[in-house]
């Protein structure tokens with residue numbers, strides 16, 4: 136993990152959507168819970184000069200490792216998207232154009248051991264807003280997914296990634312593959328690190344339910360067509376009620 140000086144002295148440094156951030160002991164807007172979370176975010180794939188100039192430069196192995204990792208994850212994501220498309224009865228190339236060809240956004244999350252995990256949260260409950268997330272949580276538990284009123288621990292499986300559907304997946308599949316609320320909790324025993332690779336549509340991509348997933352009579356479109364950039368603007372503006380952003384693109388059939 137980058138040292139504090141490597142990350143910059145301020146709490147948050149934002150450069151074109153990529154920032155290093157420390158969020159220890161920061162009160163949530165909504166309550167008394169404190170973050171216990173250190174992270175860096177940046178654009179990972181493709182490893183263009185424009186993206187790479189924001190990566191930590193003082194860590195000698197960071198860039199070559201990231202170039203290799205992000206290309207491998209990109210290929211994995213494309214394979215998974217092809218299998219998902221076929222599983223839904225869509226053409227195998229359905230997701231391989233603009234829907235998944237935006238730059239990937241990566242978060243490297245670090246949750247140090249916390250003396251009292253009941254007072255802190257690693258990451259607040261959220262849904263990923265992109266198409267698909269490929270998450271490595273190594274071998275330390277901490278990721279939880281909401282199932283009804285309960286939070287279920289997503290047990291780490293050595294060598295396996297967690298694949299999470301984002302809001303855009305929910306829209307294009309007309310609600311069949313729904314985005315899932317998830318969060319990260321802290322623990323007192325060991326540090327935990329996760330690496331999330333968020334697969335993005337291109338900014339100009341038009342998002343709409345696939346026609347194959349819509350039947351005007353039996354299963355009408357649940358979401359209106361939108362530009363991905365429009366969704367991101369609405370999400371950024373929504374602040375505290377981000378979970379409700381998806382609702383604002385819903386078509387009401389009542």
Ligand SMILES: O=C(O)CCC(=O)C(=O)O
Nearest residue numbers: 242244272278319329331
């Ligand atoms: O740390 C984790 O397991 C969750 C990370 C996550 O949800 C995210 O970065 O979007």
Ligand SMILES: [Fe+2]
Nearest residue numbers: 261262263317
């Ligand atoms: Fe997430």
